[in-house]
Amino acid sequence: MIMPEPDADVIARRDEIVLALRDIVPGEGVIAEQNELSAYESDGLSAYRQRPMVVVLPETTAQVSDILKYCHANGIKVVPRGAGTGLSGGALPLADGVTLGLGKFNQIKEIDFSNRCVVAQPGVTNLGISDAVAHEGFYYAPDPSSQIACSIGGNVAENSGGVHCLKYGLTTNNVLGVEIVMMDGEIIRLGGRHLEAGGYDLLGVVTGSEGLLGVITEVTVRILQKPATARALLLGFGSSEQAGDCVGGIIDHGIIPGGLEMMDKHAIHATEDFVHAGYPLDVAALLIVELDGPQVEVDLLIDQVEHIASGCGATYSRASTTEDERLTFWAGRKNAFPAVGRISPDYICMDGTIPRSQLSYVLRRLSQMSAEYGLRCANVFHAGDGNLHPLILFDANVADELERAEAFGAEILKLCVAVGGVLTGEHGVGVEKRDLMGEMFSEDDMKQQQRLKCAFDPDQLLNPGKVYPTLHRCAELGKMHVHNGELPFPDLPRF
Amino acid sequence: MPQTLRPENEDQLLDAVNWALSRKIPLNVFGLGSKSSLGQAVSVEQGLDMSALSGILSYEPSELVLTAKAGTPLHEIQSALSEHNQSMAFEPVDLSVILNGKEPSNEADGTVGGMIAAGFAGPRRIRQGGVRDHVLGFRAISGRAELFKSGGKVMKNVTGFDLSKLMAGSMGTLAVMSEVTIKVLPVPEKSRTVLVQGLDEPVAIAAMRAAVNSPHEVSAAAHLPQSVAARSGVDLVAGSGAAVTAVRVEGPGASVETRCASLRKLLAPFGELEELHSQRSARFWAEVRDASFWRTTPPDTTIWRLSVPPSRGAHIAAAITRECGAEALFDWGGGLIWLALPDSRHKIVRAALDEQDGHATLIRASDSIRTTVPAFHPPSPSLAALSRRVKSAFDPHGILNPGRLYPTDAA
Known part of the structure; x- marks a missing residue:
């Protein structure tokens, strides 16, 4: 790097x-x-x-x-x-x-139930916000798996996701306002407690800007009333194709589940050995489908999803009947990364998004690549929104395994882009995927994004070397290449 | 009058912008012209007509993603979606109703590019987000006459700056979009609306707050004063002879019935209740979405749209209506106020908003008002300076819709 x-x-x-x-x-x-x-x-x-x-x-x-x-x-x-x-x-x-x-910015400044929002300093943890409003039945929806530790300011900078994005959106869909300090020290407020920030949606571009545009010093997030009920369904399939068909079938049926996760055989075995969530071990793919909302709706949809699953050839189906059981179903998935950590000295977690229709092909390619690179790969997948997390297992103490793992990872992300997807669904580009940006964006695409950076930080002092593979000077980016003017476009229709 | 340019593909669009840039000729970019009277009145003679860049490029219902050329008529997209029982969940506002006197319907005027550029979302905004939340990616020609793209064609993506957000609501002042990808969602199976009659505004806001803050998954909450309700085309609303507060639930049939019953219990202490089912419910919310109650008001009535913190809605509206004979309609649980007032009194509106109170957009006004009153809320000086730098990062010579969003960029 x-x-x-x-x-x-x-x-x-x-x-x-x-x-x-x-x-x-x-x-x-x-x-x-x-x-x-x-x-x-x-x-x-x-x-x-x-x-x-x-x-x-x-x-x-x-x-x-x-x-x-x-x-x-x-x-x-x-x-x-x-x-x-x-x-x-x-x-x-x-x-x-x-x-x-920003760790010392750890206070919640205001809980405003009338406007359904919380004003927090950026160092407050993601879970800290939900905890602060739980007594009134509210919560903050985006739930990255690090939610105990990760900060809301970092969530905004990275536009963090989680397992409930399909129904409730990413961070960007749940932020109402921020206070940021720009590189020259100027303090600016974007948005507030109202919907739609007005004018250019600068709040929308600051969210997910990975610390390149400003330093976030206050965040206003939308809070939601917790769904009255939530139940989860475990569905096992003999092949990932069948599981993929089931996901498509659920959505075609007009159902948007609160969570819709898939795990492959390696991930199922690793997590079951670790947390004993009761996952079936004789299936090739496991879906966790969570339905949330009013009891009557949840019960109805659980039945419908079970029906769709059996039509897709599910060999295993189990619905949670208690809250404890639901949490046990999730415990496996939520501990997938540490579980994989137990069966391998090291692993790297990739984060591409693909059109869901490409899932079977991508999983087939992954197992071929796994053989080519001589490295194991376990897959967990936010199946509802196509966000794939292949975990590549390696041993850093074995010569060249890290390099091989990184090359394998890069090839996975290139594959994601090649099938119509993107480099990162929720983890951000940072330095990890910086040099792969060219797979997805042309030089002109990236230059236009960097011109936006210049509007905020013309000297490029804020977090340089991240996200974009080439640092261009703003003066150079601003240069115009105007073609000389006779209209050489006889084909252009005029009226 | 110069001849309007009407490119038929992306290459020709690039040529057109390149030509305009080389001659420093500002372009009036439009699709079907349905919102031509929205925003600052500016006199840009050279037109760039985007309506020939039309057609749905891909639509995979089970992926919940649709890609279309920017000039595709919205009704074409809406009918393709409805074949698969899907829709744009943010309920795009059909501004043609208020601007051009069109009847509200399920088929909006304008193009998908124009819808994104204007960025107006309807009643379901409080539950499903706005236009900005449903734009996944785009291709566009900047004011530098360069083709660029941002975002992607998948639901979850954080690769690079999220320029799609910036396009939404930019009024075509940053780049001319050639292709857009949007997120779509299933249409709820059933819709029901509980009406409470005769509430005054502060009580109505409290009732809406109770409903939206409940676990019953309310998808819309609006309040119409008596004079506005009387102009509804829905008999139960028009005939109530009182102010009407409306709360909508949507979803699977059994769930809607249960939640509707719970909401009735919750709202019973506030006043007399009625219920609107499927067709009537849909018709009522289309009226609210498009503010069609003022469709035929005289041209010297200005129409405003204010986005405010819901708890401040009643206070802000009262401050305005007290001063003049304004009518106010509340949507988004009190967070959105539509106002109709005599155009001579326009100064009252923005004066009623404190700095942290959101913003007011002038939707419809006579030409004389539109040339003197900024249509979009003037930002603070520091935000205005940043916005100018952003504009210049995309369109340094100000050739794209100059002045349409902010008067200052029409230099």
Whole structure:
């Protein structure tokens, strides 16, 4: 992974920079000791590591603004960081950069049931928001599997997903407003407690911008009334084709389940050995279908889905009858990653999305690739929205296995794009998929996206080296290539 | 008058924008012209007619995804979807009703590109999101005369900046879309609406809040004052002789019946109840969606649409109606206010909104008002500066619909 060349001048001024930051954030808010800095070397994508030049942990928006103003004035790069649970290296530090951690922004500022929203500081955990409103029967819908630890600010930066996206949307569909600080220190509010932010939907582009456009210092999210009932159905099939047909059949029937997950044989066995969720071991593919809503609707739809499944050749079917049982069904799926961690010294988790009709073909190709690379691969799949998570198992202590695993992973993502899908469904591009962006986007596509970056951060000091494989100077991106003007287009219809 | 350019494919579209850019000729980009009187009145002579870039390119009902050329008429998309019992869940507003006096129907005027560029969602916005939430990807020509794409053709995608959001509501000022991909959803099997009669506005807002905050999965909540309800084409609404507060539930039959019964219990303490079933329910919500109650009001009545925090809705509307003879219709549980008022009193509207109260859009007005009053809410100075930089990142010479969204970009 090649990162932008560190600026030796900036590194040489490190002591002076630490002092300046201490002026802004007094006390223990500036971390400069080498052994303490090591805790910030990576985020959830631990294959990539870099010790930051310095870490600063501000407590107020004014401090964030002052830090950014100072860094802007002095040409110092800044890497924003939430809880550090991201899976694509979006918070990977820079050797010549300040890592700006939002961990101390951990207060819920307001719970507003009248407007069905919560105003929170960015360091509040995803689950912390749901917990704060549970007493009135509300929750925050997007539920990434790291929801105990991941922060809402990080969720907005990454546009995080979860298992309930098909019905309830990603983060972007559940955020009403943000306060961001731009690289020059200016504080801007986008959206609020109303729907539709008005004017250009800058809230929509800041969400999922992976820390490249601004530092999020406050988030307003929509909360929903918890469904009255939820039941889950386990469905086993002799082939992944049949399971895929069943997913299509459910949607064709007009049913949008709250959750619709698929696991392949490897994933079923790994999780069953780990959590004993009661999964059938003699099936090739397992679906977990969760129906939520009023009791009468859930019971009705469970019957309908069972009927559709048996028409698709399901060999196993079991509906949860108690809340404990439902949670047990989910326990396997939710622990799929650690379960795989038990059967392999290391694994990497990929995150492509494909059109669901391509599932059988993609799974067939995956098992061929698995043989070619000599590495095992287990698949968990948000089947409803086509988001595939192949887990590639390897041993970093065996020479070249990491390289092979990465090459296997890259080939999977290329396959996703080739069949009409995308590189990442919910984990983000970060550094992990940065160099694959060209598989999906042309040079012009990426330049247009980077011009948007220039509107927010013309000196490209905020999280450089992430998302886009080539750093272009904004002046160069802004140059116009105007063709000289006689209309050479005789074919163009005019009226 | 210069001849209108009417490209028939993406290459010709690129040529057209390239030509305009090389001559610095601003373009008035339009599809079927159904919203030509929406937004700032600007005089751009050179037209770019997108209606020939038309046709559905792919539609896979079980993938819930549809791709079409941007100039495809909306009714064509709506009828393709309804063949598979699917729809655009955000209930696109048919602005032709209020702008051009069209009767509300299931077939909207305009093109899919125009729908995205304007970005107006109907009553189900509170449950299923807005236009912005259903645009998955697009191809477009920027004001730099470059073809680019963003997003994808799948439901879940976080690859790169989400420029699709930026296109929604941009009024064609950033890029000319040539192809769009949208998310579609199954049409609910059944729809029922509970009506509460005779509530004044603060009580109506409280009733809607109780309904929307309940676990009964309300998909729409609106309030019509008596004078507005009287103009409904639905007999039970028009004939009530009182203000009408309406709450809708949708879904499988048995579920709708159960939830409807629960809502009746919840709302009974507020006032007299009635119920609208399937056809009447659909007709009523189409009226609310398109604000058709003012379809035939005199041209010196201005129509506004305000997006506000629901808890502030009654207060804001009262501040305006108190000052002049305005009529207010509430949708989105109080978060959306449609206003009709004499055009001489337009200054009252934005003055009633505090900074954190959302925004007001001037939907219909006489030409003299449209040339003097910004149609879209003026952003704060810092947001305006950022918006100008964003505009310039896509269209540095301001050749695409200059001034249509913000007067300042018509330099």
